[in-house]
Amino acid sequence: MISCSDLHGFRGLFLDFIGDPFDDFEANCTRFFADGLLVVESGKIKDFGEYRILKKQYPELEITAYPNQLMIPGLIDLHVHYPQTEMVAAYGEQLLEWLNKYTFPTEARFKHQAHAQIMADFFLDELLRHGTTTALVLTTVFPESVDAFFEAADRRHLRMIAGKVMMDRNAPKELLDTASTSYEQSHQLIQKWHDYHRLAYAVTPRFAITSTPEQLVLAGRLLQEYPGIYLQTHLSENLKEIQLTLELFPNNSDYLSIYEQFGLVQSRSVFAHGIHLSDGEFNRLSAAQSTIAFCPTSNLFLGSGLFKLHTSQSLNPSIAVGLGTDIGAGTSFSILQTIGEAYKVTHLQGQAFSGLQGLFLATLGGARALQLDDKIGNFQIGKEADFVVLDLQATPLLSLRTRQALEEKTLEAIADSLFALTMLGDDRMVQATYIMGKPALFATDLGSG
Amino acid sequence: MISCSDLHGFRGLFLDFIGDPFDDFEANCTRFFADGLLVVESGKIKDFGEYRILKKQYPELEITAYPNQLMIPGLIDLHVHYPQTEMVAAYGEQLLEWLNKYTFPTEARFKHQAHAQIMADFFLDELLRHGTTTALVLTTVFPESVDAFFEAADRRHLRMIAGKVMMDRNAPKELLDTASTSYEQSHQLIQKWHDYHRLAYAVTPRFAITSTPEQLVLAGRLLQEYPGIYLQTHLSENLKEIQLTLELFPNNSDYLSIYEQFGLVQSRSVFAHGIHLSDGEFNRLSAAQSTIAFCPTSNLFLGSGLFKLHTSQSLNPSIAVGLGTDIGAGTSFSILQTIGEAYKVTHLQGQAFSGLQGLFLATLGGARALQLDDKIGNFQIGKEADFVVLDLQATPLLSLRTRQALEEKTLEAIADSLFALTMLGDDRMVQATYIMGKPALFATDLGSG
Numbered sequence: 001m002i003s004c005s006d007l008h009g010f011r012g013l014f015l016d017f018i019g020d021p022f023d024d025f026e027a028n029c030t031r032f033f034a035d036g037l038l039v040v041e042s043g044k045i046k047d048f049g050e051y052r053i054l055k056k057q058y059p060e061l062e063i064t065a066y067p068n069q070l071m072i073p074g075l076i077d078l079h080v081h082y083p084q085t086e087m088v089a090a091y092g093e094q095l096l097e098w099l100n101k102y103t104f105p106t107e108a109r110f111k112h113q114a115h116a117q118i119m120a121d122f123f124l125d126e127l128l129r130h131g132t133t134t135a136l137v138l139t140t141v142f143p144e145s146v147d148a149f150f151e152a153a154d155r156r157h158l159r160m161i162a163g164k165v166m167m168d169r170n171a172p173k174e175l176l177d178t179a180s181t182s183y184e185q186s187h188q189l190i191q192k193w194h195d196y197h198r199l200a201y202a203v204t205p206r207f208a209i210t211s212t213p214e215q216l217v218l219a220g221r222l223l224q225e226y227p228g229i230y231l232q233t234h235l236s237e238n239l240k241e242i243q244l245t246l247e248l249f250p251n252n253s254d255y256l257s258i259y260e261q262f263g264l265v266q267s268r269s270v271f272a273h274g275i276h277l278s279d280g281e282f283n284r285l286s287a288a289q290s291t292i293a294f295c296p297t298s299n300l301f302l303g304s305g306l307f308k309l310h311t312s313q314s315l316n317p318s319i320a321v322g323l324g325t326d327i328g329a330g331t332s333f334s335i336l337q338t339i340g341e342a343y344k345v346t347h348l349q350g351q352a353f354s355g356l357q358g359l360f361l362a363t364l365g366g367a368r369a370l371q372l373d374d375k376i377g378n379f380q381i382g383k384e385a386d387f388v389v390l391d392l393q394a395t396p397l398l399s400l401r402t403r404q405a406l407e408e409k410t411l412e413a414i415a416d417s418l419f420a421l422t423m424l425g426d427d428r429m430v431q432a433t434y435i436m437g438k439p440a441l442f443a444t445d446l447g448s449g
Numbered sequence: 450m451i452s453c454s455d456l457h458g459f460r461g462l463f464l465d466f467i468g469d470p471f472d473d474f475e476a477n478c479t480r481f482f483a484d485g486l487l488v489v490e491s492g493k494i495k496d497f498g499e500y501r502i503l504k505k506q507y508p509e510l511e512i513t514a515y516p517n518q519l520m521i522p523g524l525i526d527l528h529v530h531y532p533q534t535e536m537v538a539a540y541g542e543q544l545l546e547w548l549n550k551y552t553f554p555t556e557a558r559f560k561h562q563a564h565a566q567i568m569a570d571f572f573l574d575e576l577l578r579h580g581t582t583t584a585l586v587l588t589t590v591f592p593e594s595v596d597a598f599f600e601a602a603d604r605r606h607l608r609m610i611a612g613k614v615m616m617d618r619n620a621p622k623e624l625l626d627t628a629s630t631s632y633e634q635s636h637q638l639i640q641k642w643h644d645y646h647r648l649a650y651a652v653t654p655r656f657a658i659t660s661t662p663e664q665l666v667l668a669g670r671l672l673q674e675y676p677g678i679y680l681q682t683h684l685s686e687n688l689k690e691i692q693l694t695l696e697l698f699p700n701n702s703d704y705l706s707i708y709e710q711f712g713l714v715q716s717r718s719v720f721a722h723g724i725h726l727s728d729g730e731f732n733r734l735s736a737a738q739s740t741i742a743f744c745p746t747s748n749l750f751l752g753s754g755l756f757k758l759h760t761s762q763s764l765n766p767s768i769a770v771g772l773g774t775d776i777g778a779g780t781s782f783s784i785l786q787t788i789g790e791a792y793k794v795t796h797l798q799g800q801a802f803s804g805l806q807g808l809f810l811a812t813l814g815g816a817r818a819l820q821l822d823d824k825i826g827n828f829q830i831g832k833e834a835d836f837v838v839l840d841l842q843a844t845p846l847l848s849l850r851t852r853q854a855l856e857e858k859t860l861e862a863i864a865d866s867l868f869a870l871t872m873l874g875d876d877r878m879v880q881a882t883y884i885m886g887k888p889a890l891f892a893t894d895l896g897s898g
Contacts, residue, residue, distance in 0.1 A: 086849050089872035091865060092801065126846060301872070303796035331789070331872040333846070340780070347752035352541065395876070397575060397782070400535050416540060423538035423750070423780040426875045427844070 008437060009058065010038040011051055012066035012389070015414060016073050016378040017364040021357045022313045027411065030356060031379070034409035037063075038071065040385040043157075043436030048379045066389050068406055069431055070414060072359065073378050074133025074386035075335040076366030079232070079272040079293035079324025081138045082123040082149055082162075083110045088328040094303055095238035098329065104172050106328075107165075110140040111174070116148035121443040124152050128440040130334040131388035131430040134366075134376060136232055136270055136293070136324075137162040138204055141175050143185045150193045152448075156441045157197070159376060159386065161230055163204035164189055168215045171206075179214035183222065190226055198384075202230035202270075208245045208258045220263035230268045230370070233259065235292075236281070237273035238304045256281040265290055268371060272324060273298075274312075275305040282308075286315040291322060291369040294361070296341035298326035309342070310351040322366035323358070335362045336429065340422035355419030385437035392417050394428040457886060458507065459487040460500055461515035461838070464863060465522050465827040466813040470806045471762045476860065479805060480828070483858035486512075487520065489834040492606075492885030497828045515838050517855055518880055519863060521808065522827050523582025523835035524784040525815030528681070528721040528742035528773025530587045531572040531598055531611075532559050537777040544687035544751055547778065553621050555777075556614075559589040560623070565597035570892040573601050577889040579783040580837035580879040583815075583825060585681055585719055585742070585773075586611040587653055590624050592634045599642045601897075605890045606646070608825060608835065610679055612653035613638055617664045620655075628663035632671065639675055647833075651679035651719075657694045657707045669712035679717045679819070682708065684741075685730070686722035687753045705730040714739055717820060721773060722747075723761075724754040731757075735764040740771060740818040743810070745790035747775035758791070759800040771815035772807070784811045785878065789871035804868030834886035841866050843877040 014036035019029030037054045039047035039061065047054060055061070083106060090102040110116045127135060139145045139162055146164045153160040166182040167175060177185065186203060194201035203222045205211040211219070223231055236242055236255045245255055252258045256277070259265050267289040274285070274292040285292065294307050312319040323338050324330070332338060339358030346353035367377025375384050392406060393399040401420045405413035421429050433440040463485035468478035486503045488496035488510065496503060504510070532555060539551040559565045576584060588594045588611055595613045602609040615631040616624060626634065635652060643650035652671045654660040660668070672680055685691055685704045694704055701707045705726070708714050716738040723734070723741040734741065743756050761768040772787050773779070781787060788807030795802035816826025824833050841855060842848040850869045854862035870878050882889040 085846070088846065088850060089869040091804070091868050094796075122845070122849065129845075300793040300797060303793075303799065305797070344749040344752075347543075348749060348754070350752065355540070396571070396578075397534070397537065400571065401537060419540050420538040 007039060007041050007046065007058065007061060009061040009063040010040070010066065010071060011063050012036065013070045013409065013414065014038065014379060015070060015359070015418070017360050018378065020365065021354070021360050022318060026354065026356050026415070029360070030411060032411040032414065038379060038385070038387070040437035043385055045379055045381050045383050045385050048381060066431070068392065070390040070392060070418070072388050072390060073363040074376065074388055074433070075131045075362045076322060076370070077127070077132045077135040077325050077335055078270055078291065078322035078366055078369065079295055080135050080327050082120060083107050083140050083145060084328025085119055085123050085126065089331060090328065095241050096244070098302060103328070104175055107140045108172065108174055110145040111142045113144040113148055116142070116145040117152065117448070120148045120152035121448050124156060124158070125442050126333045128433045128442065129427045129430060131433055132333070132335055133386040133388070133433065133435060134159045134372070135161070136202060136230065136370070138232065139164055141165045141167050141177050143189060146189050146193070150199055154197055154199060155446055157435050159198040159372070159384065161200045161202050161370070163202035163230070163232065166203070166205040166215055166219060167210040168212050170210045179212060179218055182215055183218040186222055190222070190229060194226065194229055200228070200230065201226070202232040205233050207234040207241070208255070209241065209248060216258070216262040216264065223263060223266065230270065231264050231266065232270045233264070233272070235259070235271035235274050236276045238302070239276060242276055254278060254281055256284055260284070270322070270369065272326065273304065273307070275299060275307050282311055282315060282319065286317055286319050289317065289320065291320040293324035294321050294342060295324040295326035295330055296345045297331045297338055298324070298329035299345065300341065301331050302329050306345050306349055308349070309346050309353065310349070320365070320369040321361055322369045323361050334425070334427065336422045336425055343422065354415070355422055356415050358422060359418060385434060387434050388430060389432040389434070390421065390429055391431040392421065392429070394425060398424055398429065456488060456490050456495065456507065456510060458510040458512040459489070459515065459520060460512050461485065462519045462858065462863060463487065463828060464519060464808070464867070466809045467827065469814065470803070470809050471767060475803065475805050475864070478809070479860060481860040481863065487828060487834070487836070489886035492834055494828055494830050494832050494834050497830060517841070519839040519841060519867070521837050521839060522812040523825065523837055523882070524580045524811045525771060525819070526576070526581045526584040526774050526784055527719055527740065527771035527815055527818065528744055529584050529776050531569060532556050532589050532594060533777025534568055534572050534575065538780060539777065544690050544753060545693070547751060552777070553624055556589045557621065557623055559594040560591045562593040562597055565591070565594040566601065566897070569597045569601035570897050573605060573607070574891050575782045577605070577882045577891065578876045578879060580882050581782070581784055582835040582837070582882065582884060583608045583821070584610070585651060585679065585819070587681065588613055590614045590616050590626050592638060595638050595642070599648055603646055603648060604895055606884050608647040608821070608833065610649045610651050610819070612651035612679070612681065615652070615654040615664055615668060616659040617661050619659045628661060628667050631664055632667040635671055639671070639678060643675065643678055649677070649679065650675070651681040654682050656683040656690070657704070658690065658697060665707070665711040665713065672712060672715065679719065680713050680715065681719045682713070682721070684708070684720035684723050685725045687751065688725060691725055703727060703730055705733060709733070719771070719818065721775065722753065722756070724748060724756050731760055731764060731768065735766055735768050738766065738769065740769040742773035743770050743791060744773040744775035744779055745794045746780045746787055747773070747778040748794065749790065750780050751778050755794050755798055757798070758795050758802065759798070769814070769818040770810055771818045772810050783874070783876065785871050785874055792871065804871055805864050807871060808867060834883060836883050837879055838881040838883070839870065839878055840880040841870065843874060847873055847878065
């Protein structure tokens with residue numbers, strides 16, 4: 001019997017958050033169903049609860065069953081460079097040398113829209129293969145590369161945020177815009193893409209080193225002109241970067257004050273890294289309700305240092321933190337693997353960080369940081385049905401490690417398995433990714449693979 | 450036509466070492482053939498060189514071709530606990546608490562030989578799936594667990610070194626031996642397994658905390674009685690461990706001096722970790738020509754600290770260093786992924802560490818550390834034909850990243866791809882593992898899977 005309704009159900013194990021496990025006991029923040037039912041209608045969550053109870057209300061429901069799989073909300077990547085996909089794992093340098101030697105030549109190729117289109121497709125396939133359904137994405141200085149990204153995201157019906165890199169000094173000439181062209185191009189791209197379907201725009205000065213004060217003034221003006229847009233940039237990643245930044249802005253006492261001076265530090269601002277922040281900078285980010293994107297695989301790969309997550313969470317209010325893969329300085333597209341590396345970075349500093357805390361940052365926490373928690377982040381009724389099906393037994397070692405948890409099916413056992421996945425898993429642990437209740441579309445589905 | 454000869458050839462890309470890239474230019478230490486031929490006879494390397502030239506000498510040779518795959522010598526894991534396989538990624542503790550909470554209960558199950566046999570099979574399958582062909586393996590205190598391991602290794606014709614854990618204090622009662630029973634049991638196991646086929650024995654006091662002075666005296670006696678055997682133990686991994694150790698040995702000035710006092714610091718001694726060694730301890734390890742097993746995934750996972758590889762290599766003579774996965778505190782069975790994490794640990798300290806240096810430690814360097822470089826470690830004629838076939842295109846991202854290198858097929862491009870594999874790869878990058886020139890045997894092949 002073919003159902004005429006748009007209703008569809010998903011049955012299996014479910015885990016999501018309704019509170020912040022950095023503030024409260026994990027059991028109070030977490031919803032777990034060993035046998036749950038998610039009901040989706042027209043791409044949104046119509047109902048959610050225990051299968052045994054909820055099923056009675058939907059006697060005719062068509063159901064996709066994942067009896068031994070764990071469904072979680074779609075993962076959110078708060079910092080990633082799509083044009084750097086092909087240069088991941090570039091050997092041997094720290095930040096500034098790495099930019100000059102590898103990044104700038106790679107980004108220069110994105111003036112060709114055909115190249116940008118191919119790479120945007122590849123990049124989004126990788127995100128979806130790893131369970132990431134929303135990301136805050138840096139493109140390049142070329143507007144063509146922004147169009148290519150948004151077009152590819154829109155064809156897949158994804159909720160994505162991106163922006164054109166603004167960069168008018170300290171980079172190769174072919175990669176530079178000017179203060180005025182960067183303003184004009186950003187302006188046009190905002191008109192074209194911001195709030196179009198599920199897309200949103202982020203004003204994107206690369207970092208203070210590559211923007212003149214004139215350009216930063218205009219970045220601030222864009223934020224004022226379009227209150228709903230975002231700001232993304234880099235902050236305090238590497239010691240040499242900080243030193244050069246303060247040489248370029250000799251009247252500023254610290255790195256954050258530069259962005260503050262131009263009105264870039266606000267509640268929709270996401271700063272990547274923040275490794276070497278002073279206590280004063282931490283406090284001001286807290287007061288401004290800005291977000292830090294914690295990118296542990298990148299911070300370890302570039303030898304940048306260890307982010308003080310515990311400091312960010314000890315403030316009042318705590319600083320909103322999300323996780324970033326930071327491809328191509330990061331070494332994995334997987335936000336789950338990024339949680340694993342975040343654990344290592346915090347544990348090395350003698351601090352606790354649980355798998356559930358990591359998953360919170362990657363789902364509801366990231367959604368809150370982006371002020372998108374009315375739309376995504378958990379299985380709340382009315383939200384968009386972006387979610388991920390995890391196979392806890394994707395490899396022989398994972399099977400061995402999670403076997404008992406799949407017999408018990410308690411929150412504690414499944415949380416332990418989730419932690420194991422963050423350490424031992426790879427893209428194979430993502431069995432399926434759903435966008436608005438439908439299987440995610442890949443380049444091959446769209447005829448562009 | 451069926452060949453009556455035992456000769457078999459392998460054609461493809463080959464990379465191995467004939468020198469130490471910590472001492473000399475990489476190009477001087479490395480052999481690379483873009484189109485090479487390895488000729489194997491009766492499990493040993495009969496010939497090795499450029500295909501175009503060497504093939505003329507073997508007109509009838511049957512050849513297995515891997516045209517786009519990279520063949521490297523079998524990988525060597527210098528520190529791994531086979532009974533800890535099922536407890537990898539155990540959450541939230543540093544060394545001493547982690548031992549009590551997770552490790553000891555897991556190891557207690559190995560008094561049952563049937564369990565030990567199943568886990569030995571699983572463990573060896575994992576090693577082979579990740580390209581590891583030789584390992585220095587800790588078992589448990591139960592002789593049954595040692596027998597199970599050696600039997601499983603012997604059925605696969607592997608070159609493996611292992612030993613019974615000696616532990617007569619500071620652990621749960623059911624896991625303790627006594628000084629005299631540990632001596633007797635080790636003695637019998639050496640008689641049974643050392644130098645049997647490709648197997649060798651390592652005297653294995655867990656660490657100074659869990660052995661009385663009486664037991665360490667007898668460990669030293671075993672080394673004197675059997676000059677060809679090894680010593681493996683842990684050294685200076687964690688600050689609390691060091692503090693407790695020195696409380697237990699109040700007359701010793703540092704950790705290493707305890708092992709020295711009992712004659713355990715010699716050229717066939719492998720010490721895991723060595724993270725917090727003093728300069729004096731580094732110098733004495735250098736003078737004794739002992740080996741350190743560098744276990745970066747474990748050191749990050751347990752928050753133990755960062756091994757000073759550069760210090761170990763700056764001494765004269767430099768300290769022999771190999772790589773250890775340290776499963777179950779380590780988070781990957783892959784020595785290639787371990788190289789990637791070693792890069793992060795060294796880079797975080799501002800030091801250089803190349804993919805080729807990592808591969809050296811994992812092949813010829815490890816073989817030299819074990820004094821097995823007359824038998825394994827590279828493709829030198831006469832050595833045993835243990836090798837690994839790497840698929841540089843095992844995932845979409847790896848394919849993108851290594852595409853150009855596979856067109857160029859130069860040493861520089863392939864070395865860069867190898868580095869990318871250490872960051873981005875997993876067990877899928879190991880297309881095949883050969884033992885003595887034959888495809889490795891897995892539990893299913895042996896009827897025990």
